[in-house]
Amino acid sequence: MRNTHATELLFDLSQPGRRAAQFPTSDVPDRPLGDMIPDAFRRASHDHSLPELTESDVIRHFLNLSTLNMSVDTHFYPLGSCTMKYNPKRHERMARLPGMVDLHPYQRICDQQGMLRLLHDMQEMLAEIAGLPAVSLQPAAGAQGELAALLVASAWFRSRGETRTRVIFPSSAHGTNPASAAIAGFECVQLENTSDGLVDLDELETQLDDQTAVFMITNPNTLGLFETQIESIAARVHEVGGLVYIDGANMNAIMGVTRPGDFGGDMMHFNVHKTFTGPHGAGGPGAGPIAVRSELAEFLPGPVVTRITDDDGQPHFELETPSRSIGRVRSFFGNVGILLRGYCYLRTLGREGVREAARHAVLNANYLKALLADLLPAPFGQHCMHEFVGSASNLKDDRGITAMDVAKRLLDFGFHAPTIYFPLVVPEAMMIEPTETESKATLDAFAATLHEIAEEDLEFLHQAPHAAPVSRPNDVQAARQPILLWSPDDDTAEDV
Amino acid sequence: MDPATLKFSKSHEWLHLDGNIATVGITDFAVEALTDLVFVELPEVGRTLDAGEIFGEVESVKAVSDLYAPVAGEVTEVNTGLPDDLDALGEDPFGRGWMIRVNVSDASAADALLDETAYREHCQSAGH
């Protein structure tokens, strides 16, 4: 029943003379355009400009395209490290409320008090969950949160007359950690060992010195394990005068249970689009607020929201740039639409729900890990946190089935694949994060499917997926001769 | 080119010396480890390289690897056809797949590099 006509490229669907959007005719006195904007500035032709379509062409095109996606709304999506939890529909309605959706960022402060109150309370809630008192909501995503925090760190060192040059992180770190450190002007030092899947304290010791600026660590880490020695790690970094950055990508396992500020973190970011269920939007937007210790607060990117009690005892809210701020990391306040959804989520969960969500995320992950212990054993740790990294090594050795084969075949059964081949320390890695918003029945069905796949014909698996819209794209060809846009005379792209 | 006549670096470059002119490429082992190569970036003629300096990079879909000059010298020639003939690296890494020619400052520096036997041992011990 697929409508393959409607999913042709927009440009192939275009027909001269068609149009969707109609605007009223001008109601102001007519003047020649050239009187307003001299010819030298104006374009002479629109020959290669935009396709021409009707509204129904457009709707049919995009709705048919949407059916070629897997999504949390339609499928179990156990993508490790991504926290693909359910995105509550009430958030979408709240984000579209008039007064919220149409609020201009340069409105007068007295006209934004509702929004500022919301953002202020969001700052407070995040500070409480982090165990770190000062929050900036500005960063647009986790990676920008990392960059902002590293710039805060270096401003803080500078204020103490120090120039520290090195940022250290374990090899299992997300690629954004070193990439952010490089932009912030630091030299990157990577720890290679992960005995028992955790940071090797001895190796860390050899790298720490008076040039250590920041140690970046994801906790729970990308293997789904809590760094049990985190306090000693933090203490050692602090002894040499460095700061500890907690990459909060995996906060879903620990929110309400333990706090980065309590286990030695000086700075952290949240991924609102993961932990607090701002939808992932096919790649974004996210929001990456950061929380820091009080002595770092004056360096935060701004503006931040402050609460002021008036003479009559009523609160009002102001925007303020911290006194020694590193400056803005983006225009306007932040990815407010996503922060608002995160706010709605936290207000719905409340103090009990926050902790319960983490507990159930961990329960679900451990249950799935138990169901798959024979097939995809996890090499490290007895229990996991919100995710685990199983290895398809046995399947590969016994039958020649790779993690890639399993991942691709899962799609045929209506399950999104786990993250594969990351982290590198586990061979044939399959990183599975079910989240708390899945039922036991779904987890049972997923595990049963994996067992079924393990028995299937090898050649058949190598060719998987069989039911997906496409199968094993040739990404070598894509990279060798990149085609990055449609062109009218392109004949290499004929559908077969 | 016969690998037996070549010198090798531990970072998987090979070198063939003809007087003061060294021809440099990467080994079959490196090409295989990187899997399907999609891009190679080479330096411009005239650039002076120190021994161990990065002179370019090779890229596969999911990995990228720097190329290191095995000896010091000035780049005199670049295999400009290579970026459009990446299969040469897989099919003929020691011939058509050559990358740069360098006028070496000190030809004796090549003596410190590995011979083929030592290089093959190095690859085995690297655990691949």
Place this chain on the structure above:
Amino acid sequence: MAYLFNTPDDIRSMLEAIGAESIEELFEQVPDHLQVEGLLDLPVGFSEPELEMHLRKLAAANCGGSSRVCLMGGGVYDHFIPAAVDEVASRGEFYTAYTPYQAEASQGSLQAFFEFQTLVCQLTGMEVSNASLYEGGTAVSEAVFMAMRVTKRYNRVVVLGSLHPEYQEVLETYLGNLSCQLDVIATPDGAADVNIVADTLDEETSCLVIQHPNVFGALEELEPLCQAAHDVGALAIVSFDPLSLGLLKTPAECGADIAVAEGQSLGIPAQYGGPFLGILACRQAHVRQMPGRLIGQTVDRNGQRCFVLNLQAREQHIRREKATSNICTNQGLLAIRATVYLSLLGRQGLVDVAELCCRKSHYAAERLGELPGFELMFSRPFFKEFTLRVQGDATEVINRAAEAGFDLGPALGRFPRLRESLGEAADQTLLVAVTEQRTREEIDRLVESLAATSEDSATPQTLTKPA
């Protein structure tokens, strides 16, 4: 409990399968003394009706475009958003999907982003576009970093003072720890003097950053400015307004090497400044230095056309500290909105919107400029936004307009970075933007109410809390 789906029976049998007595046991890896005792100090959870009541109350405490007529600018504009944009963006298949790493499960997103890249190229005349950055400000910073890599000049960046002050600030933050000099050329006439710019650029300069139309709404002499950059071997980075390209020459025609934009005008609501859409397009020769995701077309094992994330070796998950940017999460859903918007607009719609903005803003400028005590700050040509100079404090005028039901601004005095260009007039200036949404009747009413209140401006105004 909201969003938890295991029954007590489920929990019992799950723990049994795990071989644990309790959920607490699973948390044994977290040392006891590090665990929060009791509950965090957070509010008690809301049911859905309570949440909605609460949010409606907060929304009512804001005064947005739905309650007043919006003529605000400064990088965020009140353009019409066709219903079909919301319809597509509300599809769960799009907005609850992840980054399309798994191509077979993401052809919908991948194709939409490929179309987005194509539309941006058609709009700008550039040869290649990425699949989005965070917003207009970081897009400028990313373009500057890209220019430094392309030119291998890491020591100097030159920016016109007419670049949005918040974009200037972001760039300053991004360059904060690097040994790169950032020079800003003041623009006292509302746009740059090409000769001064040419004299300022040198062989060390990696790029010249130009906003066109600029923060004052004015058009820059884009072609000679780009040429001046090229004359010293620097790249020309142009921050453009997407809808202006229904009327104006494209960045490519004018000589831009990297074109960046805030894409908010393309079907994205104001929502207090984000999420928005960073656009970055460039020449094919520089594609490997681009930041962010790129979608490419290829074929699958059956020879069928399909789309994949392409040239990923540029990105942080592969190249790590040598990546072209640290960006991972981007603004995918906003790129989808822009794609739908542009396909609804089409070739003629783009021209219509641009002309309407131009005509109406010129009508408003003419009427406002005739009011006693009001004048246009600059005589430069503009597209849809202009700088108004008033007698006295510009925020007073904004307050008077608000009383009458109109939102103007921002007042330019709030931006310290614009003071050098505006001189002593800084506190007397404000922006007015007029989109295709405004009617002659609204503009006339605004003019009348400002005329009425300026007559009795000797009488102190009753104001709400000062802005």
